[in-house]
Amino acid sequence: MGASWTPPRAPRGTADILPEQVHAWHRVERTAAELAERYGYRELRTPAFEALELFARGMGEGTEVVEKEMFLLAPSGRARVEAGPGEAPDAGPRAQAPAGGHGAGGAEPLALRPEFTAGVVRAYRQHGLDKTRGLLKVYSIGPLFRYERPQKGRQRQFHQVNLEALGTGDPRAELELIAFAQDLLGALGIPDFAVRLNSIGCAQCRPGYRERVRALLQPRRERLCANCRARLDRNAFRVLDCKLCAEHTADLPPMAEQLCAACAEHFAAVRAGLELLDVPYRIDARLVRGFDYYTRTVFEFPSGRLGAQDALGGGGRYDRLIPDMGGPELGACGLAFGIERLLLAMDPAATGSAAAEAAERARRAAAVYVAATPEPGPRAAALELVTELRRAGLEAEFDLAGKSLKAQLRAADKAGFGWVVIVGPEELARGEVALRQMAAGHQQRLPRAELLARLAPAVPLAARPAR
RNA sequence: GUGGCUGUAGCUCAACCGGUUAGAGCGCCAGACUGUGGCUCUGGAGGUCGGGGGUUCGAGUCCCCUCAGCCACCCCA
Numbered sequence: 001m002g003a004s005w006t007p008p009r010a011p012r013g014t015a016d017i018l019p020e021q022v023h024a025w026h027r028v029e030r031t032a033a034e035l036a037e038r039y040g041y042r043e044l045r046t047p048a049f050e051a052l053e054l055f056a057r058g059m060g061e062g063t064e065v066v067e068k069e070m071f072l073l074a075p076s077g078r079a080r081v082e083a084g085p086g087e088a089p090d091a092g093p094r095a096q097a098p099a100g101g102h103g104a105g106g107a108e109p110l111a112l113r114p115e116f117t118a119g120v121v122r123a124y125r126q127h128g129l130d131k132t133r134g135l136l137k138v139y140s141i142g143p144l145f146r147y148e149r150p151q152k153g154r155q156r157q158f159h160q161v162n163l164e165a166l167g168t169g170d171p172r173a174e175l176e177l178i179a180f181a182q183d184l185l186g187a188l189g190i191p192d193f194a195v196r197l198n199s200i201g202c203a204q205c206r207p208g209y210r211e212r213v214r215a216l217l218q219p220r221r222e223r224l225c226a227n228c229r230a231r232l233d234r235n236a237f238r239v240l241d242c243k244l245c246a247e248h249t250a251d252l253p254p255m256a257e258q259l260c261a262a263c264a265e266h267f268a269a270v271r272a273g274l275e276l277l278d279v280p281y282r283i284d285a286r287l288v289r290g291f292d293y294y295t296r297t298v299f300e301f302p303s304g305r306l307g308a309q310d311a312l313g314g315g316g317r318y319d320r321l322i323p324d325m326g327g328p329e330l331g332a333c334g335l336a337f338g339i340e341r342l343l344l345a346m347d348p349a350a351t352g353s354a355a356a357e358a359a360e361r362a363r364r365a366a367a368v369y370v371a372a373t374p375e376p377g378p379r380a381a382a383l384e385l386v387t388e389l390r391r392a393g394l395e396a397e398f399d400l401a402g403k404s405l406k407a408q409l410r411a412a413d414k415a416g417f418g419w420v421v422i423v424g425p426e427e428l429a430r431g432e433v434a435l436r437q438m439a440a441g442h443q444q445r446l447p448r449a450e451l452l453a454r455l456a457p458a459v460p461l462a463a464r465p466a467r
Numbered sequence: 468g469u470g471g472c473u474g475u476a477g478c479u480c481a482a483c484c485g486g487u488u489a490g491a492g493c494g495c496c497a498g499a500c501u502g503u504g505g506c507u508c509u510g511g512a513g514g515u516c517g518g519g520g521g522u523u524c525g526a527g528u529c530c531c532c533u534c535a536g537c538c539a540c541c542c543c544a
Contacts, residue, residue, distance in 0.1 A: 009535075064542050068468085115544085144544080149468080151538060160544055227541075241542085290543060300544095313544060338544030373502055405502055413504035424502055438504070 013148070013156025023359055024351040028342050029141055031187050032161040036139040039180050041163050044138035046119035048145075049073055052111040058118030058321065060292025062234055069146045071112035071156075112145035116162040117293070117334055121321055124166050130327050135167040141339075152344075153309035159339040161313075166322065169331030171269040174297045174317060177335045179277055181301055181313060184337065190312070190345045195274070195281035196300045198256060199267040200237075200288055203295070203320060205260035210236045213252055223248050240286045254285035263296055270297055293318040297333065305345040312345055313337030361416035365439075367395035368455065369412035373405050373424040381423045385433070385451075389421075392452055413438060419455065 010016055017025060033043065056066050113119055120138060123129075129136050140162045147156060163180065165173045178195060185193050201209060214236040221229060225244045232239065239249055259267060274281050281299075289298045298316035306312070315335030322330045343351055368389055372382035382398045389396035397417070399408045405422070412420045422434040422443075433451055436443040446454060 012535080069542080146543080148542070149540095150536090151540095154543075158544065162544095244540085308539060309543070311544065315544095336544055341544060371503080404497090406504080407497085409504040411504085420504080422503070426502085434503090436503075441504085443503085 011156070013150040015155060015157075020353050020356040020360075023356040024343055024346070025339065027350070028188060028339055028346075029161070032141065032184055032337070033139070035180060035184055035187060036161075036163055039137075039163075039176060041137045041139040041165075044120060044123060044140055045142070046116070046123050046140065047113075048143065049110050049112050050119050050122065052109040054118050054122055055111055055114060057324065058121065058291075058293060059115065063292060064290055065114050065146060069148055070114060071145045071147055073110040073112065114144055114146045115291075116140050116142075116144070116160060116336065117164060117291075117318070117321070120162075120164050120334075121166065121325055121327075121332070124322070125325055125327050130167060130322065130330060133167070134330075135165070137163070137165050139163045151309070152307040153338065153341045155340060160336045161339060161342075162334065162336040163315075164332065164334035166332040167330045168333075169319060171266050171273060171297070173331075174270055174299075174333050175273040175277065177315060177333060178274065178279060178299065181335060181337070182279060185301065185312070185342075188342060189347050189350060190303065190305075190342065192304065193280065194302060195279060196284040196287050196302055197270070197274075197281045198284050198287040198298050199259060199263060199270075199296050200255055200294060200298055201259050201263050201296065205258060205263055206237070206255075206295075209255055209258045212258070213237065213239065216252060217249070220248055235292075238288060238290075241288050241290070246286075254283075255288075256283060256285060266296055289314065289316065291318075293321045293324070295319045299335075301337075303341070303345045306341055309341070311338075312341050363395070364416035365418040367397065367417050368419040368421055369408070369415070369417040370396060370398040370421045370423065371405055371408040371412065372398070372422070374402075375425055377425060377428050378423045381428055385421060385423065385448075389452070389455070394455060421451065 036043075052070065052072065055070065059066050061067075120140065124136055141159070143157050143159050145157055148154060150156060161184075163177060165177065181195075182193050200206060214232055217224065217232060217236065217239065221232060223245075224232070224239070225242065228239045228242050228245050231237075231242075237255075239245060240252065240255075242249070256267060271281075284300075287298055287300060288294075289300075294316045296317045296319065298314070300311045300314035302310045303312045304310070313336055315333065317331065317333040319331040322328065322332055349355060368386075370382045370386045370389070372378040386396045386398040397412075397415070399411070403411065405424075409420065418438055420436040420438060422436060424434075427433050427445070427448075431448050432445050433448050434443055434445055435451065435454060
């Protein structure tokens with residue numbers, strides 16, 4: 001041992017969430033979960049990976065994410081070996097994909113989930129919830145994976161809070177989601193809540209609009225960027241999303257003005273609802289979003305604190321997704337927030353290490369450190385005592401590093417323990433312990449049997465052992 | 468995938484126009500009449516100067532390549 005092998009770093013675009021950061025994560029996750037429950041959403045946990053096919057069907061084959069950002073999985077180590085060492089590792093996650101139908105008994109290709117919606121709808125269908133429940137309101141919190149170049153507010157493994165209301169076409173479903181968003185950001189202390197809103201129509205009215213855009217843009221095709229020239233044929237609609245070509249597309253008629261009667265009515269209802277709820281919003285005719293499943297309402301929640309990736313969250317309606325997955329003609333909508341982005345937008349005073357340390361010290365003020373002199377007897381007694389205290393419901397700690405008594409005290413002080421119990425040969429012989437109250441600097445001897453009672457005020461009632 | 472910036476101890480940073488054993492603060496460990504924290508003092512551990520190659524008598528300092536991080540494009544949470 002002792003060779004100069006250094007382990008690889010955490011993979012690009014991933015991050016370790018260290019104990020002092022977990023404090024802030026918990027705050028976001030708990031706040032979101034509690035709020036979602038209050039809004040009638042219940043937690044659903046789906047797998048971190050699914051059949052690749054599911055995502056292709058859900059988000060759309062031509063989607064950026066499906067086309068080049070998926071993390072493909074080899075179903076087993078064996079499958080990868082069978083794929084052969086000759087396979088050129090052609091950069092990117094696809095290098096590890098099993099050659100179709102090859103290996104692992106022809107298992108279907110799998111992919112790490114790049115979003116929640118597809119898996120949620122899959123679960124809804126798979127368990128027949130469209131039949132037994134109709135309406136299903138669920139939320140999920142967890143990691144998602146996208147093979148992208150990392151930057152501010154963008155990781156390869158990132159985390160979302162996701163809500164979905166499946167089985168309803170009612171515009172009030174979107175409104176409920178937007179109200180939730182407003183409450184969540186408020187609860188997290190993120191200022192300047194705003195909604196960017198648009199309607200992108202439905203299967204009836206969008207194709208016509210798409211053709212119109214194409215017709216209008218065809219004459220100036222050469223002035224568009226390469227990307228948009230390709231989009232013109234595939235999905236002219238997305239040209240609206242391009243910032244490079246913004247000046248050439250500025251005069252296009254907004255989709256929201258080309259809606260069919262049903263979509264127009266729906267959009268009007270959403271807008272009226274926002275006004276009713278007093279939610280500040282702005283129509284953004286360029287908001288189209290990158291997944292094919294969206295219909296009608298789409299929205300985003302921007303923040304000035306984020307940098308280029310300025311959406312804290314977003315979502316919308318996807319009335320075609322359930323039927324496209326073989327289900328009944330039921331509408332649905334959903335929304336997602338990026339947890340990393342929420343953290344970025346929150347006040348550093350609430351998410352920083354100082355806040356975590358303060359929380360840690362507050363908790364430790366009621367905790368006990370059991371210090372012992374170096375002899376075997378006291379050290380064994382410390383183990384026994386610390387276990388007894390823990391079983392009585394107290395947070396208790398002791399030294400595992402072989403520190404001197406002085407160093408143990410120093411450690412206890414630094415960590416903010418409110419109490420230190422000291423055991424040495426003398427106390428041990430008399431069946432006593434020394435109890436030191438750190439803040440006051442008071443110390444007293446007492447019979448070991450009385451220790452728990454003396455510390456009792458610090459013990460939460462519920463944690464006390466039942467008699 | 469493309470572009471820009473950055474890369475020296477665990478952390479934040481020094482090191483003049485290339486010149487001797489690469490420094491500081493914080494943190495960590497240990498001591499200050501031998502069983503006791505916070506202050507102070509003293510000492511100590513810890514660096515292949517991201518990696519490789521080149522130029523040079525000599526490179527942390529210059530050049531090339533590479534890797535990583537950050538930011539931006541793109542896309543999105």
